[in-house]
Amino acid sequence: MSAGTILVWSVTVAEIALVIAMALAAYRMLRGPRAQDRVLALDAFYIAGMSLILTFGIETGETVYFEAALVISLLGFVATAALAKFLMRGEPIE
Template sequence: MLSLAIEAAFAMMSLALLFNLWRVVRGPDLPDRILALDTMYINTIALIVLYGVHEQSGFYFEAALLIAVMGFVGTVAVVKYLLRGDIVE
């Protein structure tokens, strides 16, 4: 039961990531791409948590948390660059 649900969830997350990738490629503007990348890292967190359940291991939690922190910092840095044209003022 659980393993079936996990596989279905894997499939759905992969499809979601493909949708995001399509938006990254398609654009049309930079904010769209950043938004798509932002969504991608959030989906990746979900994927890693899911993998942790699949492997029945708690070690993946740290990876997920790190991606959450780094992804946010990355998004903010890139948006800041868009707004000011300069990250370090």
């Protein structure tokens, strides 16, 4: 087995692992039980999604995926912060 085959297989395995990770986070997001659990699960969900997009980038050899990951990393934080503020006071902007 050549090194290239190992790389192809490990990237595939990594993608499957990340998809399972996203599924687990989505399950926690649906189950709750409370609102803060859902927001926390959303946070974990977008981090796993960002890693998945980066491994897609390695798989296809395209650098376009980097920009998508960058946008996710920024928007994910804004979403978490706004939702946390909303949980704290009942409104996102004071």
